[in-house]
Amino acid sequence: MRGPDAGEYVVRFSFWARFQHASVILLFGVLLLTGMPQKWPYVEASRWVIEHLGGVVAVRWLHRAAGIAFSLLLVAHLAVAIGGALAGRTKPSMLLSVKDFRDAVDFLRYCLGWAEAPPRFGRYDYRQKFEYWGLVFGGVVMALTGFVLFFPITVSRLLPAELIPAAKVMHSYEALLAFLIILVWHLFAVLLSPEVFPLDTSIFTGKIRKDRLRHEHPLEYDELSGRE
Amino acid sequence: MKGWAALAQVLLVGLLAGVAPAQKPPDKGPEKLPESVAACLACHDDTQLSVKLKDGSTMRLHVDPQEFVRSVHGAQLVCTDCHARYEQNHPSGATFASRRAYAIASYETCKKCHFDTYTRTLESVHYELLKSGLDAAPVCTDCHGAHTIQNPHEKRAMVSRSCATCHGDVYRRYAASVHGKALEEGGNQDVPACADCHTHHQIQPPGSTQFRLGSPQICIRCHGDARLMAKYGISATVAQTYLADFHGVTASLTRGASVAPQQVVVTCIDCHGVHDITSPRLRGAEAMKASVAAACARCHAGASPAFPAAWLSHWEPSLRHAPLVFLVQLFYKIFIPFVVIGLVLQVLLHLYRVSLGR
Numbered sequence: 082m083r084g085p086d087a088g089e090y091v092v093r094f095s096f097w098a099r100f101q102h103a104s105v106i107l108l109f110g111v112l113l114l115t116g117m118p119q120k121w122p123y124v125e126a127s128r129w130v131i132e133h134l135g136g137v138v139a140v141r142w143l144h145r146a147a148g149i150a151f152s153l154l155l156v157a158h159l160a161v162a163i164g165g166a167l168a169g170r171t172k173p174s175m176l177l178s179v180k181d182f183r184d185a186v187d188f189l190r191y192c193l194g195w196a197e198a199p200p201r202f203g204r205y206d207y208r209q210k211f212e213y214w215g216l217v218f219g220g221v222v223m224a225l226t227g228f229v230l231f232f233p234i235t236v237s238r239l240l241p242a243e244l245i246p247a248a249k250v251m252h253s254y255e256a257l258l259a260f261l262i263i264l265v266w267h268l269f270a271v272l273l274s275p276e277v278f279p280l281d282t283s284i285f286t287g288k289i290r291k292d293r294l295r296h297e298h299p300l301e302y303d304e305l306s307g308r309e
Numbered sequence: 310m311k312g313w314a315a316l317a318q319v320l321l322v323g324l325l326a327g328v329a330p331a332q333k334p335p336d337k338g339p340e341k342l343p344e345s346v347a348a349c350l351a352c353h354d355d356t357q358l359s360v361k362l363k364d365g366s367t368m369r370l371h372v373d374p375q376e377f378v379r380s381v382h383g384a385q386l387v388c389t390d391c392h393a394r395y396e397q398n399h400p401s402g403a404t405f406a407s408r409r410a411y412a413i414a415s416y417e418t419c420k421k422c423h424f425d426t427y428t429r430t431l432e433s434v435h436y437e438l439l440k441s442g443l444d445a446a447p448v449c450t451d452c453h454g455a456h457t458i459q460n461p462h463e464k465r466a467m468v469s470r471s472c473a474t475c476h477g478d479v480y481r482r483y484a485a486s487v488h489g490k491a492l493e494e495g496g497n498q499d500v501p502a503c504a505d506c507h508t509h510h511q512i513q514p515p516g517s518t519q520f521r522l523g524s525p526q527i528c529i530r531c532h533g534d535a536r537l538m539a540k541y542g543i544s545a546t547v548a549q550t551y552l553a554d555f556h557g558v559t560a561s562l563t564r565g566a567s568v569a570p571q572q573v574v575v576t577c578i579d580c581h582g583v584h585d586i587t588s589p590r591l592r593g594a595e596a597m598k599a600s601v602a603a604a605c606a607r608c609h610a611g612a613s614p615a616f617p618a619a620w621l622s623h624w625e626p627s628l629r630h631a632p633l634v635f636l637v638q639l640f641y642k643i644f645i646p647f648v649v650i651g652l653v654l655q656v657l658l659h660l661y662r663v664s665l666g667r
Binding site: 119122123128131132136137138189191192193194233234237238241242243244245246247249250251254255257258261262265266269274275 | 552555558559561562563566567570572609610611612613615616617618619620621626631633634637638641642644645648649652653655656658659660661662663665
């Protein structure tokens with residue numbers, strides 16, 4: 082894998098992107114820690130966590146505070162992304178295209194040995210894009226259902242009250258889905274995947290080794306090299 | 310539970326009889342009173358026998374031999390087992406200030422045999438009151454009687470009526486409730502009598518937060534028992550639907566936690582009442598809705614009449630009850646395994662390809 086570019090780095094992530102990622106790690110962690118014991122309150126470990134965080138009322142306030150922060154981050158993210166793309170300052174490189182679905186099929190064919198080489202990915206491969214949109218849609222679902230549960234009285238004045246238990250079920254299952262996707266998909270991709278093992282540090286340092294970029298995001302590499 | 314206790318009792322008695330047959334009390338029929346009892350009754354079988362106490366009142370000293378013989382102790386005890394302090398030549402005059410003072414001074418004689426029960430009463434609210442100087446607080450004989458003691462497990466209504474001596478208002482409300490009516494009118498042995506919820510001897514103040522938080526467990530003892538509930542056509546899921554819901558979780562997590570509860574936690578009694586519980590079926594859906602709405606509004610300021618629909622009324626979500634909740638649940642129950650299994654398969658395929666070498 083070592084080529085002429087070994088040891089050279091290019092900037093991959095802005096400070097804003099790294100800040101958002103670090104914030105999501107923190108907030109997602111707090112939300113899981115305070116949310117899962119509420120989902121499974123009759124498990125001994127849940128009682129232990131709740132006891133040590135100061136009781137169920139404190140845990141619920143901590144959860145709401147982290148939820149508000151997460152919602153604000155989500156709004157800020159969408160505002161910056163949409164605003165930046167409209168102003169032409171950033172490229173909307175997370176947008177899905179037909180190529181991403183083709184890439185998904187091609188990558189599976191490659192895994193099965195039916196294709197010689199993996200598909201050539203751009204700045205973000207289809208897995209990263211799917212995960213990104215999962216996070217955005219999941220985040221919107223969690224924020225909306227979370228606020229329904231936060232303000233049930235207000236919601237029941239405006240909408241049918243059955244939305245409240247429905248929101249509770251949705252909030253609970255969507256969280257479980259997000260947790261499982263992060264566990265089997267994201268953590269594999271950034272920790273255990275043979276390309277990055279033991280840890281893909283680019284989202285923390287903001288940099289990626291040139292040879293890795295060429296290997297994992299060849300279309301972006303070509304574009305960068307062409308421009309240079 | 311009562312069945313098991315009775316069975317255990319029978320087995321225990323059988324076992325004791327087996328290992329220690331010599332201790333079995335000799336069979337004493339009503340016609341064959343022991344000599345020592347007969348000696349006391351020579352005077353105390355007189356219905357006119359009485360003594361004047363220091364407060365000027367008269368205490369009757371008559372004991373009905375037939376009543377004593379029919380009591381649980383009739384075949385076991387003789388007079389001096391309890392009245393140990395009396396010499397042959399008593400009385401020596403009025404030694405007690407009042408009838409009540411005599412009862413309070415004498416009741417501890419029960420602990421000679423019933424020591425475990427006695428120690429439990431020491432932790433009760435009644436003993437706290439007695440200790441604080443309230444003479445009216447009940448002692449053993451006030452609930453069980455003295456010479457006429459019956460088996461309290463067989464005479465549940467009788468024990469409850471003894472509570473009514475002081476707690477008349479509460480008892481009248483209980484007697485009119487679905488539980489009280491069944492006990493009082495039909496002799497139903499499944500419904501709770503006073504002691505089933507408040508315990509027998511270690512009675513705690515029911516206004517306390519811990520009692521409130523623990524109260525669902527009291528209801529669940531019967532209402533979570535599917536076989537018992539089937540007998541009356543009542544759903545046994547009421548307990549788990551409450552425990553799975555927001556308030557049930559709060560109550561369970563607050564109970565026994567080291568952090569004191571910072572707010573009132575809704576339990577069964579807030580919608581169903583306490584002593585005046587009536588059947589929701591008899592009250593009708595409209596009355597129950599109104600009761601739930603009133604209960605919500607007590608804590609949730611501004612809760613509209615539509616708000617109680619946020620509570621599924623103990624129904625498990627289904628297409629008929631709460632279809633939206635049911636469909637959301639169904640969607641995720643299919644979608645989550647679909648996504649996760651798909652992702653795991655892709656990870657495995659990826660690793661498979663790597664293992665082949667590039």
